[in-house]
Amino acid sequence: MTLTREPPRRQRLEPYLFVLPAVFFVIGILGYGVFSGTLMSLFRVDLRYAETPFVWLDNYRMLLSDGGFQNSFVRTLVFVAGSVGIGFLLALLFSLAIFRCRRSAHFFKALTLVPFLVSGIATAVIFRFLFGGAAGVINHVLDMVGVERILFLAHPDLALLVTILAQVWTIFPLAALLLHAGLLSIDPDLFDAAKVDGASAFYVFLRIMMPIIAPMIGVSLMWLSFASFNVFDITLALTGGGPGRATEVLAVYMYNVGFRQLRYSLGSSVMVIILMLNVVVSMALLRLFKR
Numbered sequence: 001m002t003l004t005r006e007p008p009r010r011q012r013l014e015p016y017l018f019v020l021p022a023v024f025f026v027i028g029i030l031g032y033g034v035f036s037g038t039l040m041s042l043f044r045v046d047l048r049y050a051e052t053p054f055v056w057l058d059n060y061r062m063l064l065s066d067g068g069f070q071n072s073f074v075r076t077l078v079f080v081a082g083s084v085g086i087g088f089l090l091a092l093l094f095s096l097a098i099f100r101c102r103r104s105a106h107f108f109k110a111l112t113l114v115p116f117l118v119s120g121i122a123t124a125v126i127f128r129f130l131f132g133g134a135a136g137v138i139n140h141v142l143d144m145v146g147v148e149r150i151l152f153l154a155h156p157d158l159a160l161l162v163t164i165l166a167q168v169w170t171i172f173p174l175a176a177l178l179l180h181a182g183l184l185s186i187d188p189d190l191f192d193a194a195k196v197d198g199a200s201a202f203y204v205f206l207r208i209m210m211p212i213i214a215p216m217i218g219v220s221l222m223w224l225s226f227a228s229f230n231v232f233d234i235t236l237a238l239t240g241g242g243p244g245r246a247t248e249v250l251a252v253y254m255y256n257v258g259f260r261q262l263r264y265s266l267g268s269s270v271m272v273i274i275l276m277l278n279v280v281v282s283m284a285l286l287r288l289f290k291r
Contacts, residue, residue: 034275041268048262059269069270071245072253075160076229079249082164083171083228084221090168091175091220099183109177116173120233127166128153128238156246159239163247166234171227175220182216183209218289225281229274250274
């Protein structure tokens, strides 16, 4: 019987010491922003007035009674549901396809990551080139096949759909790679045993793959929802929140209230609400996939 010697305490603490500066840096920046924004939301900070009185929760009450905020809240929920649903489906399909690749897996993984490396503004320009106006590429294709041209960005529902597709194109690659990493962690012997038992491909996917990669599914859904709740650059550059505020998600509404109307405390209140939505959804996903 051999006894394994426990490493010295200094050696066990070394990884944490290397990570500690980055953790302090991130917490310092995010902590300052969250703390100052939350504190500002309790005051009336408006460049139209010289005073900044303490108003407690009046900013939140004002938001909840504002039709523009209610519209943005509903649009955000639709946007997030569409982005997470479509994004997760694409990520799962791509991860399974790459998992089946044997020789060119690294090439396709690198190719899948390309949309994630493109900035939000560049993504908005690409999708405006595809769907914008009657001269967009998609409308040229429709015209070639004899279908009447569609003004995608001028129709409220279609503009929201195009914005969702642009967001999905940007965020699903990271989720696909996370799911692919989960698939690579599965013991190949499980597939061999299932094949010997005569299990179908759907049974293997449902009963072997999905339960094992459940933690990665939770992380992927958290990433997709977090990125969708906080989307700003794509929506602002692609539609500007229009037409008729149809794509004015909460982040764009926060920008309009805080920087265009110069009502900083209301903008900070929207920031706190977005933060709470992220926290609630993340906690729900963690609890769901912990089971």
